[in-house]
Amino acid sequence: MTETALLQATNVRKHFGEIEVLKGIDLTVRQGQVVSLIGASGSGKTTFLRCVNLLEEHDGGEILLDGDPIGYRMAGETRKRLSETKISAQRARIGMVFQQFNLFPHLTAGQNVMLGLTKVQGKSTAEAREIADHWLGRVGLAERRDHYPYQLSGGQQQRVAIARAVAMQPRLLLFDEVTSALDPELVAEVLGVMQSLAESGMTMLLVSHEMLFVREVSHHVLFLDQGRVAQAGAPSEVFDNPQSERLRSFLGRFHGIFSR
Amino acid sequence: MDFSMAPGTFLFEAWQARASLLSGLGVTMLSSALSIVMATVCGILMGVALSYGWWWLRLLARLYVDLMRGIPVLVLILFTYYGLALFGVNVAAFWAGVIALGAFATAHVAENFRGAVESVPAGQMEAAKAIGLTFGKRLTYVILPQAFRRMLPPWVNTGLEIVKGTTLLSIIGVVELLLSVQQQMARNYMIIDFYLLATVFYLIINFTLAQLGALLERKTSYLRY
Numbered sequence: 498m499t500e501t502a503l504l505q506a507t508n509v510r511k512h513f514g515e516i517e518v519l520k521g522i523d524l525t526v527r528q529g530q531v532v533s534l535i536g537a538s539g540s541g542k543t544t545f546l547r548c549v550n551l552l553e554e555h556d557g558g559e560i561l562l563d564g565d566p567i568g569y570r571m572a573g574e575t576r577k578r579l580s581e582t583k584i585s586a587q588r589a590r591i592g593m594v595f596q597q598f599n600l601f602p603h604l605t606a607g608q609n610v611m612l613g614l615t616k617v618q619g620k621s622t623a624e625a626r627e628i629a630d631h632w633l634g635r636v637g638l639a640e641r642r643d644h645y646p647y648q649l650s651g652g653q654q655q656r657v658a659i660a661r662a663v664a665m666q667p668r669l670l671l672f673d674e675v676t677s678a679l680d681p682e683l684v685a686e687v688l689g690v691m692q693s694l695a696e697s698g699m700t701m702l703l704v705s706h707e708m709l710f711v712r713e714v715s716h717h718v719l720f721l722d723q724g725r726v727a728q729a730g731a732p733s734e735v736f737d738n739p740q741s742e743r744l745r746s747f748l749g750r751f752h753g754i755f756s757r
Numbered sequence: 758m759d760f761s762m763a764p765g766t767f768l769f770e771a772w773q774a775r776a777s778l779l780s781g782l783g784v785t786m787l788s789s790a791l792s793i794v795m796a797t798v799c800g801i802l803m804g805v806a807l808s809y810g811w812w813w814l815r816l817l818a819r820l821y822v823d824l825m826r827g828i829p830v831l832v833l834i835l836f837t838y839y840g841l842a843l844f845g846v847n848v849a850a851f852w853a854g855v856i857a858l859g860a861f862a863t864a865h866v867a868e869n870f871r872g873a874v875e876s877v878p879a880g881q882m883e884a885a886k887a888i889g890l891t892f893g894k895r896l897t898y899v900i901l902p903q904a905f906r907r908m909l910p911p912w913v914n915t916g917l918e919i920v921k922g923t924t925l926l927s928i929i930g931v932v933e934l935l936l937s938v939q940q941q942m943a944r945n946y947m948i949i950d951f952y953l954l955a956t957v958f959y960l961i962i963n964f965t966l967a968q969l970g971a972l973l974e975r976k977t978s979y980l981r982y
Contacts, residue, residue: 550886550887551886552883552886552887581891581892582891585886585889585890585891585892586889588886588887588888588889589888589889590889591887592887592888593884593887595880595883595884595887597878597880599878599880599881599883599884600884601881601884601885601898601899601903602903603902603903603906603977612888612890612898612899613888613889613890616890616894616898617888617889617890617894658884661888662887662888665888665889
C-alpha cells in the first residue's frame, strides 16, 4: 500500500523511572481501519494509547499522525517538545474515550459534547448544539441532553463520552478499555455504539478485553506482552493461530467466550 | 436591661449614637468585603501558582503561604501600618488594615484552592486535554468550576475569619464597629449593653455570609460523584 498511514508508530519506547513499559512498539493504522490492542494488564496497551494522545510522553521512537510527529519537532538531530498550544491542537485531532468515562460533572450531557466544539473549534453555540444533538441522537441519548452525568447510568455516561469525542470529528478515535468499568448488562449498549462507528468508517484504535467484539470489528489485532508486540495480524490469525504460549494462555482465559 | 426609650436607657443611647454606630458597621462591612475580594482574587492566582507553577513560582508561593500562616494577623496589621511607614511607605490606616487582612487570607484561600484542585479527579484534566483544550481553558471550563464547589465551605470560613479579623483594625485607629461601640461606652459606661449590640451585629453579618455560602452550595449540588 502506498498511501501514508494515518497513524504510524515506530519503535516507541517509554520508561516509568527504572521500569521500561514500552520496549519498542511498531504499529500502523490506516484510514478507516479498526486496530485493537490486547494483552494482560501491565503489558503496556493503555500506556501506548496514552502516548498517542500525549497524556504520556514516549521517550524513544516516533509516533506520526498524518505524517507529523506527535509531541515534538526535530531541530536538527534533537527532539524539541512542542508548545502547549501545538500539543493541544494535535490532541484535538484525536478523540479519546476513557475507562472511567470522565464526563465533566458540572455540565449536562449536551454541554459536555459542546465544550470542545465551542472552546476548541470556535463554533457558535447554536451550531455546537446542533452537532451535539446529532451525536447524542446517534448514541441513542437525544432525550438526555439536559441531564447531568450523575443522572445517567454508566452505560449512558460512556455513550455521552463517545459522543463528546466523536463530535469533534477527530482523525482517529482512541478507546481505552471503555467497557471495563461497566456492569455486564450495560456493556452491549456501548459496544453497539462502537460497532456502528466502526461500520461508518471511523478510524479507531482500541484497547479492550471484549475479545468477541475485538475479533468481530477489528481489521488488525496486536497482542502486547511485557511492552512488546508479541503477535500481530488479522483477527483470525491472532485468535485462531496463536504463535506463542503466552498468547495461547492469555486467550485460554477467555475460552468459552469464543466457542460459539 | 431597660428597653424603654427614656433618656439614660440603652435604646435611647443607642439611638442617639446611631450615626457613629452605623458608620462603624459600614467600615466593618466595607473592609471585610474588600479583604474578601482581595483574598479571593489573589488567593486563586496564588493557588494556581501553587498547583501548576514552575518550580520557582511554586517555591515562592509556598514561602508566602507559610510565612502568612505563621505570623499573627495583628502583627501583620501593625507591620503594614507602622512598619511600612519606616520605609517611607505611608498607607492610610483603613487601607493598611484591608491589605494586611487580605494578604493574610490570601494564604488560606491559596491553600484551600490547592486542596480543592488536587481533589478533582485526574481523569477530568485528562478528558479536558483529550478534547484539545489548552491549559487556560482546561482550568477555566473544567477544573475551576469543580474546584470552586469544593472550595466553598473553607472559603466561607475564611470570610467569617476576615469579618472577625476586622476588629483588629481598631488597634491602628480605624473606627470600625468595635471601636465605635467602645467610643460610645466611654461616654455612657453601658459596657455590657454595647458589647452585646456589637455581638449581635457581627452575628448577623456572619450568619448572612454563611447562608450565602449554603445557598451557593445548594446551587451547585449537581456536582456529585
